[in-house]
Amino acid sequence: MKMIQKTYKFRLYPNKKQEKMLANYFGSVRFVYNHFLAKRKEQYEQTRKSSNYYEQAKELTAMKKTEAYSWLKEINSQTLQHALRHLETAYVNFFKGRARFPRFHSKKHGGSFAVPQHFKVEGNRIFIPKFKGGIRFAKSQDVLGELRNMTVSVTPGGKYYVTIMAQVVVGDLEKTNLSVGIDLGLKDFVITSDNDRYSSNKFIKKYSKKLATMQKHLSRKKKGSGSWNRLRIKVARLQEKIMSCRKDKLHKISIDLIRRYDVVCCEDLNVKGMVRNRHLAKSVSDASWSTFVTMLEYKAKWYGKTLVKIDRFYPSSKTCHYCGHVKEDLSLSDRYYTCPNCGELIDRDLNAAKNILDEGLRNISAGTVDYTDGEGVRLACKHSLMKSESHKSLACG
Numbered sequence: 001m002k003m004i005q006k007t008y009k010f011r012l013y014p015n016k017k018q019e020k021m022l023a024n025y026f027g028s029v030r031f032v033y034n035h036f037l038a039k040r041k042e043q044y045e046q047t048r049k050s051s052n053y054y055e056q057a058k059e060l061t062a063m064k065k066t067e068a069y070s071w072l073k074e075i076n077s078q079t080l081q082h083a084l085r086h087l088e089t090a091y092v093n094f095f096k097g098r099a100r101f102p103r104f105h106s107k108k109h110g111g112s113f114a115v116p117q118h119f120k121v122e123g124n125r126i127f128i129p130k131f132k133g134g135i136r137f138a139k140s141q142d143v144l145g146e147l148r149n150m151t152v153s154v155t156p157g158g159k160y161y162v163t164i165m166a167q168v169v170v171g172d173l174e175k176t177n178l179s180v181g182i183d184l185g186l187k188d189f190v191i192t193s194d195n196d197r198y199s200s201n202k203f204i205k206k207y208s209k210k211l212a213t214m215q216k217h218l219s220r221k222k223k224g225s226g227s228w229n230r231l232r233i234k235v236a237r238l239q240e241k242i243m244s245c246r247k248d249k250l251h252k253i254s255i256d257l258i259r260r261y262d263v264v265c266c267e268d269l270n271v272k273g274m275v276r277n278r279h280l281a282k283s284v285s286d287a288s289w290s291t292f293v294t295m296l297e298y299k300a301k302w303y304g305k306t307l308v309k310i311d312r313f314y315p316s317s318k319t320c321h322y323c324g325h326v327k328e329d330l331s332l333s334d335r336y337y338t339c340p341n342c343g344e345l346i347d348r349d350l351n352a353a354k355n356i357l358d359e360g361l362r363n364i365s366a367g368t369v370d371y372t373d374g375e376g377v378r379l380a381c382k383h384s385l386m387k388s389e390s391h392k393s394l395a396c397g
Contacts, residue, residue: 004302006145006168010137012126012152012160018135019160026111026154028075032060032083034104040091053088057081076129082114108232112153119150126150126162137162144168157237172304179263181357183316183349184292186283187335190253191349193357198253203242204286211238246288254295258305264296265360267316268309308360316352316359320344 014022036059040050051059060080063069072080090102105111115128121143125134128150145168153161181193190198214235221228257264271290275281293309300307310316318330325341335348 001169001171002302004168004170005148006166006170008141008143008164008166010139010162010164012162013136013138014160018131018133021130022152022154022160025075025079025113025152027107028072029079029083029113030105030107030111032072032080033087036060036084037087037102037104040087050091053084056084056087060084074130076115076118078116078118079113079129082116086114108156110154110156112151115150115152117149119147121147121164126164128152135162155236155240157233157240159237159240170302173259175262176260178261179265179357179361180257180261181265181353181355181360182257183352183356184266184269184287184289185349186280186287188349189287190257191353192257193350193353195350201246201249201287202283203245204282207238207242211235211242214238246286247291250288250292250295254292254299257296258299258303261305263306263308263360263364264300265308265310265356266293266296267314267356268312269293270312306364308363310356310359310363314355314359316355317348319351319355320346321351321354321358322346 036051036056039056044050060072064072064077087102090099093099094101119126119128121127122134124139125136127134143164143166145166148165148167150165151163153163155161183191185191186200188197189200190196214231218228218231218235221231269289271284274284277284293307296307299305315326318327319325320327320339320342322344323339323342325339327337327340330337330348336345337348338345
């Protein structure tokens with residue numbers, strides 16, 4: 001048994017009055033963030049210094065007492081302070097090299113606000129400050145554990161959601177004493193060393209024609225008009241549908257693997273490098289390999305399973321699983337090939353999955369499970385951040 005931070009996400013269904021109140025919340029939080037971001041930039045240009053969270057929190061309190069900004073009193077004070085905390089975090093991430101410089105928030109990208117305290121969930125309603133009657137939500141599961149914070153958001157398509165973070169106690173899943181290696185691909189999304197295959201994510205391809213038609217019509221509308229705004233919402237909702245379909249599939253595949261196997265071995269792919277290839281960029285983005293591996297990571301930690309990442313430079317596809325011969329001239333177009341050493345007919349993806357399993361188990365037995373992301377290999381060999389067998393294909397485009 002262990003304590004974990006788990007988030008629940010539900011669709012909100014506010015009434016007309018609540019929608020107006022929510023719009024005031026989103027607008028006020030966006031104003032506070034943008035206002036103090038502009039002040040920080042101005043201060044830095046003039047003095048080469050800028051305020052921190054505590055100074056701006058005091059300034060926000062003083063602003064609310066003035067007549068010009070008295071409307072900020074209608075918003076929960078902790079929610080506005082949280083907007084300043086988000087700005088402070090954005091600055092810290094920028095100076096530590098984890099993100100780019102903070103940008104101004106735009107209404108067209110939706111909005112969100114945090115409720116760190118004084119909220120509760122009763123039945124199918126959430127209760128937050130200023131919303132006395134509660135907001136109805138689609139309760140698809142019970143909210144368990146100790147509630148820690150809540151975030152209300154609206155998508156560009158106009159849908160409202162609430163995300164609730166709770167501290168939950170979870171137990172390990174039943175042990176199966178089975179291990180598996182998985183190879184991630186485009187034709188088949190996941191190929192396991194047991195030769196199970198999960199179909200590829202092709203949601204962008206499925207809806208691409210419809211999306212392109214809607215975007216073409218949108219480009220012909222007068223920007224800012226009523227018809228333009230209605231069509232903009234339709235485009236946004238179709239994009240949200242693609243994202244939701246993809247995420248649903250990734251969750252189903254990842255939890256299926258975690259339930260079936262105690263040890264899951266996979267490659268550490270350099271997705272950022274792969275999307276530089278204009279011929280593969282859309283398919284690689286649609287596959288969402290990074291999101292999938294992230295899901296495997298946290299679900300393995302939750303349920304007492306093990307995820308092992310092997311070096312991205314390990315030639316899993318080039319190495320014959322039967323004799324160990326490495327076929328250096330293997331190209332991405334060779335889906336099946338005959339090993340020149342032992343004569344075995346090899347399925348490229350299945351062969352890679354089996355080699356990934358063997359390499360992952362070898363790393364466990366050698367005590368090198370704490371993967372260093374190939375740092376030693378890069379320093380010694382000065383490779384680019386791409387798996388070796390992909391160099392030629394991606395270089396040629």
